[in-house]
Amino acid sequence: MSENTPTSQPVSSALQALTDKLLKLDDLLISCMRCGFCLAVCPVYGATMKEADATRGKIALLEFLSRHMINDPEAVNDKLTRCLLCGSCQAVCPSGVKIMDIFLHARSIVRDYLGLSATEKLIFRSFLARPKLFNALLGLSAKFQGLFLKEADPALGTHKAPMLSSFIGERHFPRLAGRSFHSKVASLDEAAGSSGLRVAFFPGCVSDKLFPDVAEATLKVFRKHGVGVFMPDGLACCGIPALAGGDMAAYHTMVGENLALIGGAVVDWLVTPCGTCAATIKEFWPKLADGYTEKNKGVIRDLHAKTIDITAFLSDVLKVELPAASGGKTRVTYHDSCHLRKSLGVFAQPRSILKSLPGHEYVEMAEAERCCGSGGSFTLKHYDLSKQIGKRKRDNIVAVNPDIVAAACPACMMQIMDMHSQHGDRVKVRHVVELYAEAL
Amino acid sequence: MPIDPSLVKEFENIAGKEQVLTEPADLQCYSYDAAVLNPVMPALVVAPADKEQLCKTVKLAYDNGLPITVRGSGTNLSGSTIPQGDGMVILTNRLNKILEINEEDLYAVVEPGVITAQFAAAVTAKGLFYPPDPGSQSVSTLGGNVAHNAGGLRGLKYGVTKDYIMGMEVVDYRGELIKTGSRTVKYVTGYNMAALMAASEGTLGVFADIIIKLVPPPKASKAMLAEFDDVNKASEAVAGIISGHIVPCTLEFLDQNCIRYVEADTKAGLPVDAAAILLIEVDGGHPLLVEEDADKVMEVCRKCGSTNIRVARNAEEKLKIWEARRNALPALARARPTTVLEDATVPRSQIPAMVAAVNAVAKKYSLEVGTFGHAGDGNLHPTFLCDRRNKEEFARVEAAVDEIFDVALKLKGTLSGEHGIGKAKAKWMEKETNRATMEFNKNLRRALDPKLLFNAGNKFV
Numbered sequence: 001m002s003e004n005t006p007t008s009q010p011v012s013s014a015l016q017a018l019t020d021k022l023l024k025l026d027d028l029l030i031s032c033m034r035c036g037f038c039l040a041v042c043p044v045y046g047a048t049m050k051e052a053d054a055t056r057g058k059i060a061l062l063e064f065l066s067r068h069m070i071n072d073p074e075a076v077n078d079k080l081t082r083c084l085l086c087g088s089c090q091a092v093c094p095s096g097v098k099i100m101d102i103f104l105h106a107r108s109i110v111r112d113y114l115g116l117s118a119t120e121k122l123i124f125r126s127f128l129a130r131p132k133l134f135n136a137l138l139g140l141s142a143k144f145q146g147l148f149l150k151e152a153d154p155a156l157g158t159h160k161a162p163m164l165s166s167f168i169g170e171r172h173f174p175r176l177a178g179r180s181f182h183s184k185v186a187s188l189d190e191a192a193g194s195s196g197l198r199v200a201f202f203p204g205c206v207s208d209k210l211f212p213d214v215a216e217a218t219l220k221v222f223r224k225h226g227v228g229v230f231m232p233d234g235l236a237c238c239g240i241p242a243l244a245g246g247d248m249a250a251y252h253t254m255v256g257e258n259l260a261l262i263g264g265a266v267v268d269w270l271v272t273p274c275g276t277c278a279a280t281i282k283e284f285w286p287k288l289a290d291g292y293t294e295k296n297k298g299v300i301r302d303l304h305a306k307t308i309d310i311t312a313f314l315s316d317v318l319k320v321e322l323p324a325a326s327g328g329k330t331r332v333t334y335h336d337s338c339h340l341r342k343s344l345g346v347f348a349q350p351r352s353i354l355k356s357l358p359g360h361e362y363v364e365m366a367e368a369e370r371c372c373g374s375g376g377s378f379t380l381k382h383y384d385l386s387k388q389i390g391k392r393k394r395d396n397i398v399a400v401n402p403d404i405v406a407a408a409c410p411a412c413m414m415q416i417m418d419m420h421s422q423h424g425d426r427v428k429v430r431h432v433v434e435l436y437a438e439a440l
Numbered sequence: 441m442p443i444d445p446s447l448v449k450e451f452e453n454i455a456g457k458e459q460v461l462t463e464p465a466d467l468q469c470y471s472y473d474a475a476v477l478n479p480v481m482p483a484l485v486v487a488p489a490d491k492e493q494l495c496k497t498v499k500l501a502y503d504n505g506l507p508i509t510v511r512g513s514g515t516n517l518s519g520s521t522i523p524q525g526d527g528m529v530i531l532t533n534r535l536n537k538i539l540e541i542n543e544e545d546l547y548a549v550v551e552p553g554v555i556t557a558q559f560a561a562a563v564t565a566k567g568l569f570y571p572p573d574p575g576s577q578s579v580s581t582l583g584g585n586v587a588h589n590a591g592g593l594r595g596l597k598y599g600v601t602k603d604y605i606m607g608m609e610v611v612d613y614r615g616e617l618i619k620t621g622s623r624t625v626k627y628v629t630g631y632n633m634a635a636l637m638a639a640s641e642g643t644l645g646v647f648a649d650i651i652i653k654l655v656p657p658p659k660a661s662k663a664m665l666a667e668f669d670d671v672n673k674a675s676e677a678v679a680g681i682i683s684g685h686i687v688p689c690t691l692e693f694l695d696q697n698c699i700r701y702v703e704a705d706t707k708a709g710l711p712v713d714a715a716a717i718l719l720i721e722v723d724g725g726h727p728l729l730v731e732e733d734a735d736k737v738m739e740v741c742r743k744c745g746s747t748n749i750r751v752a753r754n755a756e757e758k759l760k761i762w763e764a765r766r767n768a769l770p771a772l773a774r775a776r777p778t779t780v781l782e783d784a785t786v787p788r789s790q791i792p793a794m795v796a797a798v799n800a801v802a803k804k805y806s807l808e809v810g811t812f813g814h815a816g817d818g819n820l821h822p823t824f825l826c827d828r829r830n831k832e833e834f835a836r837v838e839a840a841v842d843e844i845f846d847v848a849l850k851l852k853g854t855l856s857g858e859h860g861i862g863k864a865k866a867k868w869m870e871k872e873t874n875r876a877t878m879e880f881n882k883n884l885r886r887a888l889d890p891k892l893l894f895n896a897g898n899k900f901v
Contacts, residue, residue, distance in 0.1 A: 030777040030829060034474045036515040040555070040579040049487065049533045050466070051514070057469035060479070064468050069479075075465035092578075094770040095779070 006068040018073055018113040022066035025105055029066070031097045032059045038089035038099075043371040044082055047388040052079045055089040055099055062106050077110045082382060084375030084389075085244055086338035101287065104243055111246030124250035128205075128237040131257070135182060156429070158421035171383065172421035173414060174210050181208045181215035187233035192268075194226030195318065200267045200306075201231040202281070204238065204274035206410035214410060217437035218273045218310055224440050225318050232261040238277040241377050243284060255285060256296075263299040269317065270307045273433050275337035275344070275409035276376070282307040283343055309340055310433045311408045315349035322356035322439060330360045332435070333402040335393065335416060336369045337409035350408050350432045357439050363400045367392070374415035386415070387422075394419035397427060404428045406435060443483045443528075447504055451486050454496045459534070461485040470511060470529045474576075475519035475864050476780050476828060482509065482523035487531040491609075491617070491648050494535065498646050499615025501528055507893050510642045512553055512581030516588055517781055518862025520641045520898050527893075530646065532583050539649065541566050546654045547606055547623055552583025552647040556590075559652075569657035571598035574858070575769065583647045589639035591858030593765075596816030597689045597723075598655075600858065602638035607651040610637060610644075613889050623651055641860055642895035644888045658723035661689065662734040663758045666741040667714040667748040671695065672792045674716040677744040678815045679789060681720070684740055686733050691816030692719040692765050695795055698772065698810035698823075702764055705771035710764055711748065716795075718746075718815060719765050721758075768812040769823070776808065776825035780837055784848035785857030788818035797847040798822040804843075805836040819857035845871075866901045 011019075038055035039045050045054035052061065058079055064070045083103060090099040116124070128134060152158045158172040181203055192198040199222070203215040222229050236257040242250035262270070272278050286304045289297050314320045332354055340346040347369070355362045373379065373389030393416065397405050405420075405427055407413050417429045443462070452460045461467060462484060471479035484506070488494040501508050507527030514521045523529050532553035539549040543566055550559060556577040563570045573592035574580055580590065586608075591600040607621020610633070620633035634651075637644060668674040678691060694702070694717050703710040711717065718741070722733040738749055752758035773779045786794045795811055802809035802824070813820035822844060824837045845855055845868055855865050855872050870878050881900040886892065 026829075027777075030827065031774075033476075033773055033779050034472050034514075035576065036474060036513050036579050037576070039513055040557075049531075050461075051469035052466050060472060061465060061468060064479075070464055070468055072465060075463065079465060095773040096770070 009071055011068060011071065014113060015071060015073065018109060019066050019068060021109045021112075022062060022106065025062065025102055025109075026066060028098050028102050029059055029063045031095050032056065033095050034060070035094060037092050037094060041088040041092050043084060043086060043088065043373060043389045044385065046392070047385060053082050055083075058083065059097070059099070059102065062102065073110050073113050077114055080107055080110060081378070082385065084338070084371050084373065084378050086371040086375060087342040088338060088371060091342045104284070104288075107244065107246035108248045109246075116245070116247055120245050120247065124242040124245055124247040125253075128241060129250050129253040129257070131234050131236045135180065153421040153424065156417055156421045158417055171379075172418045174417060179212065181212035182233070184212070184216075185219065185231070188229045188231040190228040190230065192228040193222075197226075197268045197317070198228035198230060198266070199313075200262055200265055200270040201229050202235060202238070202270055202272040202274075202277055203231075204272055204277040204410065206414065207273055211410045211413065211431065214273050214431040214434055217431065217434040218271070220437045220440070221310070221314065221433060224437075225320070227318075230265050230267055232265075235261060238280040240276055240280045240284070243280070243288075244376055244378075248288075251288070252291075255288075259296050259299050262303070263296065267306065269313060270303055271310055271313045272307070273310045273408070273410070273431060275309055275340035275346070276411055278307055278309040279339035279343040309344065309346055309408060311340075311350040311353060312344070312346045314433075314436065315352055320353075320436075322353075322358065328357070328359035328361045330404060331363055331400070331402040332357065332360045332404040332406055333363050333365045333397060333400050334368060334432070335365070335372060335397070335405055335407045335412055337407060337412050338371050340408055341369050346408075350406070353432055353436050354406055357435055360404075360435070363402060365396045365400045365402075367396050370396070372412045372415045372419075374411045376411060379415060387419070390415055390419040394423060394425070398423075398425055402427060404430050404435070406430050406432045408432045443506075447500075448484065450500055451484065451497065454500065455486050455488050455493050459487040459489070470514070470523065473511075473514040473519060473521040474517050475522070475862065476778060477519040477522060477863060480522050480525050482527055482529045483525070484528040485531060486528060487534050489534045491535075494530070494646065494648055495611050495615045495617060497530055498611045498613070501530075502613050502615065502891065502893055505891060505893065507896055508642075508646070509895050510583070510587070510646050512584035513555070513576075513579045515576040515580045516584065516860055516862065517783075518588070518641075518856070518860035518864045520588070520860055520862030520895065522863060524896060532581060532647075535583075535648075536581075538562055541568070541654070542623075543568065545623060548652045548654055550582050550650050550652060552581060552586075552650060554582050556580045556582055556585055563654055564657070567657070568654040570604065570652065570654055572601045572604060582650060582652070586638055586647060586650060587641050588860040589858070591814070591817070591819065593690045593692060593814060595814060595819070595858075596691055597687045602635060604653045605634045605638060605650060606653050608634045608637055609648040611646040611648050613645070613891070613894070617648055618645065621651060639860065641862060641899050643885055643899050644894060646894075658689070659725050660727040660730040661721055661723035661758075662730050662751065663719070663721040663761045664734065664738065664749060664751045665761045665764070666718045666720065666738075666746040667711045668716045668718070668745065669714065669747050670745070671716045671795050673745040674718055674815070675789070675792045677718060677741045677746065678791070680740040680744055681737055682788075682816070684736055686722065686736055688720050688737065688816065689723045690719065690721045691814070693717070693791070693811075693813055693815035693820070694719070694764060694768060695799075695811040697799070698768055698812045699764070701775055701810045702767045702771040705774055706763070706767050708763055708767070714747070717764065719761060765812070768810075772810050772823045772825060776827060778826045778828040778834075780824040780826065780841065781859075782822050782824070782841060782844060783813075783819060783857045783859045784822070784844055784853060784855060785817065785819040786848055786851045786853030788816065790851040790853065791815060791818060791820065793851055794818075794820055794847065794853070798844060801840045801843045801847070805840045807833075807836055807840055814857075817857060818853065861899050863898055866897070866899060869900060
């Protein structure tokens with residue numbers, strides 16, 4: 001029996017540098033006991049049934065790469081990108097392996113070795129890290145998108161773009177908003193309202209550009225409950241796309257821009273309608289702040305304590321109460337965003353809001369906590385896989401025959417909208433805060 | 441060693457190009473399982489989608505002399521799915537259909553790749569019960585469960601996987617489908633090959649489908665937790681419960697080390713000064729009978745010197761009581777990087793002797809250990825905590841495990857209650873049996889596998 005041993009091929013100095021860096025993750029990698037419990041919950045493995053697509057396989061590959069038992073960083077990188085970073089595995093891991101930390105660091109280490117693609121550089125470094133340029137370009141695109149967009153499903157308001165299919169696939173997506181949220185409301189700097197609270201409002205890129213109604217509904221809710229709002233002009237992306245893409249330099253630029261804008265403000269909470277932004281600011285910013293100034297470290301610690309998604313803010317902070325719903329006709333179900341449920345433990349709050357909506361009947365779908373397959377840039381790189389995972393979500397939604405599927409993360413909304421549009425379903429996709437704002 | 445491309449092409453013609461893996465990054469992911477052993481990369485992985493593809497795959501592999509390792513989810517703790525370096529892995533995870541659940545005749549027919557917990561849930565949805573509940577049930581496959589005769593927490597009252605196999609179809613070395621067993625309660629027409637397949641660890645053939653016995657679910661249950669200041673007293677309580685003609689559905693044990701690890705990890709308020717706790721659940725067909733049994737169990741525990749007994753009054757308290765047991769493995773696994781989970785098993789009266797020996801051996805080799813397990817079955821899981829990167833420490837763990845097997849055999853126990861032999865314990869088999877038994881089993885094996893290609897290097901070697 002020949003056991004796996006380090007390969008005898010000569011190792012280049014660049015590869016040696018890569019494995020040296022990976023060895024720094026060794027203390028994290030070693031705690032995986034290969035029990036395989038992650039296979040039960042991994043959405044990618046669920047679609048392909050290939051071990052390399054499950055967390056256990058990826059962790060084994062990283063360990064083998066760091067020990068020269070495999071000398072193919074490109075192949076390992078291919079596997080690493082086939083992950084939604086949904087955190088489902090970490091939530092069930094009996095050994096408590098810090099899987100998200102491993103994957104984010106590993107992506108960055110392998111990316112340093114392989115380099116970023118031209119598209120990734122363009123997106124991470126030119127657009128997301130430079131909000132003013134990004135906004136201007138998207139503003140322009142919004143005006144001219146009629147030239148290349150075709151209506152896909154008028155009821156859902158989705159479109160497709162055959163001319164761009166090599167880049168975005170056969171996806172159905174909402175039009176870029178004619179007017180983004182920030183073009184209507186550039187900045188706000190209000191005193192605490194009647195609630196005694198003043199919050200920093202972080203709308204997030206997808207709400208701002210694709211779902212401005214979500215950002216506006218959030219603002220309406222703040223107004224209604226007497227919450228003062230601080231929203232500086234020029235907020236950058238929270239950083240998660242660059243982090244997931246392994247571009248740490250762009251990530252730090254984005255976080256730095258945001259810290260400069262939010263840092264000095266005195267607020268009680270930082271509220272966002274995006275589950276992913278909430279998890280990134282609350283969980284990832286503190287983990288990756290090693291090289292920051294003491295001042296910025298302080299701001300990040302403060303934000304760690306104060307960052308909250310809009311549904312938890314409504315339920316846990318404002319303790320809003322709607323009169324108990326009385327046998328409504330509109331059936332509404334809820335999809336758990338992975339970042340909200342698995343990273344932040346927010347799952348009861350959105351449900352309690354939905355259950356209290358007048359005129360609505362709440363129905364729970366099967367596997368509500370299972371990832372929708374969006375995963376940010378995952379859906380761009382692996383659209384077919386994303387679609388396969390999304391189909392399972394779509395089938396679970398349709399099975400309870402709802403009028404509306406609600407979510408509390410705009411990235412999930414995009415994915416679910418695409419799935420319903422592709423299948424011609426009559427199911428509306430709404431953010432919990434939109435439905436709540438309408439009920440006010 | 442790479443496989444001849446024309447042979448790879450033939451496998452692709454059977455299962456489809458997508459389902460035949462030959463790239464090192466893919467193959468490396470089938471080089472390990474949950475046993476703490478060195479990985480071995482196979483030369484090829486094939487994932488057939490149905491019985492026909494499975495038969496053709498086995499035939500092609502066998503005719504070409506490829507060593508075959510069948511793998512479900514790769515969760516076993518014995519290394520039985522670590523392949524041969526020049527061999528292939530046949531994956532069963534696409535053979536994952538529940539073919540039938542028969543509510544009138546109380547059986548189900550499944551493909552081998554069905555996930556245990558998903559099957560149990562599907563059975564529950566039909567108002568029936570599939571009791572075997574191995575710790576890995578959320579991800580383990582029924583084929584793997586049969587191949588290892590997986591146990592779980594309900595063994596004492598409900599038995600283990602072998603007690604639920606009514607029949608099977610098995611692909612033999614010629615790639616032919618062999619039928620054994622039936623859908624009937626009684627069956628005497630052939631050799632009981634299905635029973636032989638339980639715990640065969642992939643050495644006799646490849647499972648194509650399994651007929652599984654189902655039972656009606658219990659109508660009521662009651663859970664309790666009893667603390668003891670002496671392991672002997674806990675053991676007397678176990679003996680007393682069973683000699684009092686009560687068979688709890690679960691009768692679990694945590695020793696003091698294990699309690700302390702769980703408490704350190706969860707801060708759940710466990711009694712860290714107790715020498716042992718027993719977690720006991722009784723169930724049955726009528727709530728009043730269950731109440732009566734629960735009262736008797738408590739009486740026995742008190743008589744045997746239990747220092748404190750808690751009874752769950754509702755579902756929430758029941759969950760709380762079981763929390764300590766649920767967290768036993770996670771708490772131990774989180775304490776150190778590597779977890780060596782053993783399952784030496786002794787007659788249940790020998791539990792105090794076994795626990796004492798485990799702790800003495802751990803002390804002798806300066807190792808951290810915590811023990812939990814199935815007290816009603818005498819099936820303990822002494823769990824050694826270490827760091828496999830530390831060669832010197834790991835050598836001490838291996839020496840300690842060897843000594844524990846010696847003790848288990850001296851106490852008239854067995855090497856493994858439910859995890860299997862695989863590669864990890866193959867060298868010990870002769871010690872538990874004798875030379876003639878080894879030869880008999882090898883002859884049996886050669887009759888069903890003349891080229892010794894089915895999971896060579898495992899079980900009897």
